[in-house]
């Protein structure tokens with residue numbers, strides 16, 4: 050039975066695996082060129098999707114007022130908001146939760162080493178696979194963010210308008 | 213830097229549950245609290261719009277479809293259960309709105325998505341950290357490449373890598389078995405990588 054499963058690598062990056070499963074998948078990926086390659090692509094995909102989401106401009110149709118106007122003409126009971134406060138109250142929590150969902154994208158960015166490519170046999174450093182802890186993670190993510198002056202990895206789920 | 217503190221908090225054990233706060237919100241919305249529904253809208257409409265835009269490949273159509281999604285959501289709030297995740301529920305409604313819109317708009321032939329994925333991985337470059345930066349042009353290319361995927365496969369992939377749904381949730385939204393979800397997403401990934409290969413690693417100018 051093959052132990053190379055893209056969905057498991059994906060679950061690893063998403064932080065969805067139980068500790069023992071995560072350890073098993075990491076251990077396998079460390080010694081498997083194909084899985085290292087797939088992980089590098091998955092990190093890229095997640096990172097790119099997150100950045101793409103952050104780039105989306107605000108849409109006029111996404112205003113609640115427009116929706117309210119439409120709801121007012123629906124046969125269902127219309128939404129009438131008695132109070133307007135608090136709609137952003139949960140953003141902090143959401144941002145954190147969303148960051149958790151994609152945190153692994155940033156956890157193990159390898160330092161240096163540009164231009165890797167060509168074959169799937171190309172060896173990757175251990176750092177690519179294993180999130181060694183807060184320090185390593187912050188170093189790698191911070192170095193990259195410092196270079197571009199922006200937070201690279203955020204979740205598409207928190208694509209704040211006007212960002 | 214907010215990201216880094218968030219990551220750190222996650223690593224040191226802050227609760228990572230993304231349903232945190234959603235349950236209470238859902239309960240309030242169900243009992244007719246308009247502020248709660250507004251919060252749901254503010255929180256989820258950008259993602260719903262992006263999902264619909266990626267499926268419809270038409271921004272104006274996505275505007276309308278997003279509104280329609282929330283109109284339907286509003287009328288179906290009472291059907292939601294406590295354990296449901298609002299995000300995946302909304303994306304499920306959005307998918308139905310998309311399917312209806314596609315039928316209404318008539319001809320919409322998906323780009324052929326031939327399965328020659330087996331050899332693909334062997335020739336793909338491995339992305340380097342340098343590739344992680346997505347500029348405007350690449351963002352456009354990415355959206356374009358996503359649009360080349362078979363629509364159903366595209367939807368499943370987006371639900372996973374853009375909207376963060378669990379495989380089980382995707383199975384529910386798509387009406388597929390779990391193995392099919394994994395298989396389709398895997399195929400979508402290979403196809404997407406093939407489209408993007410020229411822009412990563414050694415292939416990038």
Ligand SMILES: [Zn+2]
Pocket residue numbers: 052053054077078081082083084
């Ligand atoms: Zn492997």
